[in-house]
Amino acid sequence: AQSVAQPEDQVNVAEGNPLTVKCTYSVSGNPYLFWYVQYPNRGLQFLLKYITGDNLVKGSYGFEAEFNKSQTSFHLKKPSALVSDSALYFCAVRPPSGGYQKVTFGTGTKLQVIP
Amino acid sequence: EPEVTQTPSHQVTQMGQEVILRCVPISNHLYFYWYRQILGQKVEFLVSFYNNEISEKSEIFDDQFSVERPDGSNFTLKIRSTKLEDSAMYFCAGGGGLQETQYFGPGTRLLVL
Numbered sequence: 001a002q003s004v005a006q007p008e009d010q011v012n013v014a015e016g017n018p019l020t021v022k023c024t025y026s027v028s029g030n031p032y033l034f035w036y037v038q039y040p041n042r043g044l045q046f047l048l049k050y051i052t053g054d055n056l057v058k059g060s061y062g063f064e065a066e067f068n069k070s071q072t073s074f075h076l077k078k079p080s081a082l083v084s085d086s087a088l089y090f091c092a093v094r095p096p097s098g099g100y101q102k103v104t105f106g107t108g109t110k111l112q113v114i115p
Numbered sequence: 116e117p118e119v120t121q122t123p124s125h126q127v128t129q130m131g132q133e134v135i136l137r138c139v140p141i142s143n144h145l146y147f148y149w150y151r152q153i154l155g156q157k158v159e160f161l162v163s164f165y166n167n168e169i170s171e172k173s174e175i176f177d178d179q180f181s182v183e184r185p186d187g188s189n190f191t192l193k194i195r196s197t198k199l200e201d202s203a204m205y206f207c208a209g210g211g212g213l214q215e216t217q218y219f220g221p222g223t224r225l226l227v228l
Contacts, residue, residue, distance in 0.1 A: 049216055102160035107157045
């Protein structure tokens, strides 16, 4: 069975500082990994994904994530946080085969960027 | 940029009533999904749908739930007899194939009284 762990319920960071939101995963085979962001009363917006290739993937709004196979991690990063980045961030994993395959989400990390 | 749309945005219903949640996926997507998020909890998979049939469903998706794509554009989730514990945000999602990202709609917030 696949699973995702987001060890931090909330991350606070000062505006302009780098941010990291942690994620570790468990899945059979090579994973498909995703980050989504959810703003209050809104749906889930796709940020970025790792399928294969370069371990550092870049996504929307200046976010990037680093895939580390040995540590089974996929941490989300941004060099300089903005107040508008404050939202709920979900890490997600999907098995590599089958388009019908479900995405399994982590419990979410609330990012609070302090002005 | 095309988006997944969902209607209604909010729905309040009485326990035991039937509800139908509607979604219009992105036109070139082939796989369709429903997820739900109970308030304060994580997003949970309900069902996936491909080629006009269910591909996979979770243990949550019992006989009270059904999905269909009646006209090639709308994708609906029906809850036949709602229970209090069905209160949640329901998200529709679509994807294009084996490696494609699933793109989510804005959700329908269902409240069962």
